[in-house]
Amino acid sequence: MTHVYGVKPLQVGRHYEIDYIHSYGEVSDFFLGLKEKKLLATRCTKCGATWLPPRRDCGKCGAKTEWFEAPQEGKVHTFSILHFSAEAFLHEVPFVLAYVELPGIDTVFLTRIKGCNPEDVYIGMPVRAHFRRLVDWTPNDVWFEPM
């Protein structure tokens, strides 16, 4: 039944919903690796640039990359405590969104910091990767906690 929100002008409710069948394609191994408690990154075979999240083709020079296992200990590059969010994550606030630096990785990796009081997180804080046992095949299968 159509829900009416107003009459002049006439405002009515509309519903739209869809499920996608999404392919992770050439970076599937990253998600499969999380189930094995591994952080899989890629390294350019030509210029040596390292990518986490991984890329099949180097984002700097375009050459092919190869997989390697990234270290699981690093430090917080920057972070924020979210008290509001998109609807999908609203029930999870407050949570800590952070970019983590890992040795030998040129990029910084977006993740959540858990296992501590959000107020205790600081830039430079040593952190270690933790993995879900029951994966949902998203980057949330890994997060970081203070060491």
Next chain:
Amino acid sequence: MRRVCVVSGGITKFAKANLNTQEAMVKDAVDYAMNDLDGRLDLKDIQSTICTYFSDHFNAQLLFDSLTQDYLAMCPRPSMRIEGGGATGGLGIRAGYMDVASGLSDVCLVYGFEKMSEVNTAKGNEFIALASDTDFDYPVGGFYSGYYATMAMRHMHEFGTTPEQLAKIAVKNYENAFHNRWAQKHERWTIEQVLNAPMISTPLTRPMVCVMSDGAACLILCTEEWAKKLRPNGDYAVITGVGCGTDTMRLGDRPRGDVIPLPGEDPKKYEYLKGRWPGVHSFRGAREAARQAYKMAGIKDPLREIDFAEVHDAYASSELQTYEDLGFCLYGEGGKWVDEGGPYVGGQLPVNPSGGLIACGHPVGATGIMQGVFTLWQLQEAMDKHCTDRGLGSEGWRIQVKGAKRGLCHSHAGTGTYITVNIFERP
């Protein structure tokens, strides 16, 4: 390439909810621009249009550009939809510029809109966050205020920028918008109130973040020949510089390298940032867009050669970051520049005299064009004429940059993925 002029602009009052349809909002903005030409331009003289809006999700209607083109009675003339996240409007001006400069069109109507009120704010934030990598970034906590907050935290860490300096920018923009009748917000804030407002994402409090908005805006671009006909008194602007830069979709993938120097700059000046730039604290795309636009317009000393700027302040922090990218101050000195009064009306280079996105609102597809409209009105010394509303207490003359000859508008998408810089000048 032919010289491209801007002769007129129009906007709707940006609002939390405008219950007209999108096409009627656009028509209202176009009517305003046409009326401001006192009947010298006939609709039939418009040879092409550029339509800009950001999200199909907000509309649940694909090919909306056909609805608006039809509604404006522009069929069967050429048209093109441009979309580039938050920079949609700025890219639209660039597309209109290309249309006229190339000779494809003598008079081009660039119009944009967004109607964000048909979903709640959290859902709207979800739609916006879909403009981040949905494999790796969005699922972790997709929320643009969160992404920008992490940039601000790093900027504070690298350079000692303070929440007070961010609050000052918000206060400035609300104060300016108070005198702009088109702005969504007519509020006055103190630094303490901004700092003590509810936290959205540390260090950004509610008033440091722009809001969901409904609105439309348009600009009429044309050749110089047409401009002289439409504005016989010479009261038009010339686009003397256009620039566009890009960066990686994922903020975390940005390099840590060396600063791109602006025209005439000695790269040695940035020795202190060697191997650290842009990182997550600066916008390489903005620097590149500025470099191109300054080169084209012959600008070597932006602080002295630009009279005012309308920049994309979706966040108080991103306005501060942008001062540095545009070369208004050195990297790391954005906060100091605010403390010194640089970006205030009456300061060295007023930034967002209109009130910017924080206070005017950010109906995404209209935003970049709105900035162009305010830039034109500044150059026409027409802020009082267009922006005053005694009932609201708005006195447009207070935000008029007196004697302004050259203005900059900066439009910005994603976490800095698409950026345009357009320079408007008096002829």
